[in-house]
Amino acid sequence: MKVVTVPEYYALKNDDIAVFLAGGITNCEDWQKEVIEYFKSLPEEKTNHLVIFNPRRDKWPKNSDVEEVRRQINWEADYINKSNIFSMYFTNTDKSDQPICFYELGRYARGNDVISYQEGFKRALDVDFQMEILCPTMRINKNITPTKHAELIFERYRQEVNWCHVDDDDYYTDYRPARSRRFRR
8 A cells, every 4th residue: 555645746557546535634634544544454465556645734834835735736636537536525523614625526526436424514415415416326425434434445445456356366457447547527
């Protein structure tokens, strides 16, 4: 498993299966840390193709300028588009409505992604109704913890691994179908 955090860049390999951790950052708990810790707790052979793109920086640079914001947004858009799995998690906080997350949800979510919200999330109905319009068959994971969200990501990751592998010992790099990478509309 490899974790890539802003502003680091990583060139995906053919056998990588990439997950993007979209969701609340500003004025939100560090739920991404809990998700990453879950994956670190798994045996390495179960996550050896996993690459996690985490947009939460350890520390936002002091005196950041417009260019730093641009780098952040470009990094996020680039790696969302390169990811096999788009994951969105809305936290329960009174300090942020997470408006950028709603934009990203509408812009990037597709039928096989992992979309979840924490118990008590005050805009849960907005997520439910928006996803009914965008993708009526998508499962929305309601009232769950970051660890449960990680388990759902892992379940989806295993589907990608099984799609790309004949079995865990024989990997075919040319077997990855074109549909398993995201493409800009």
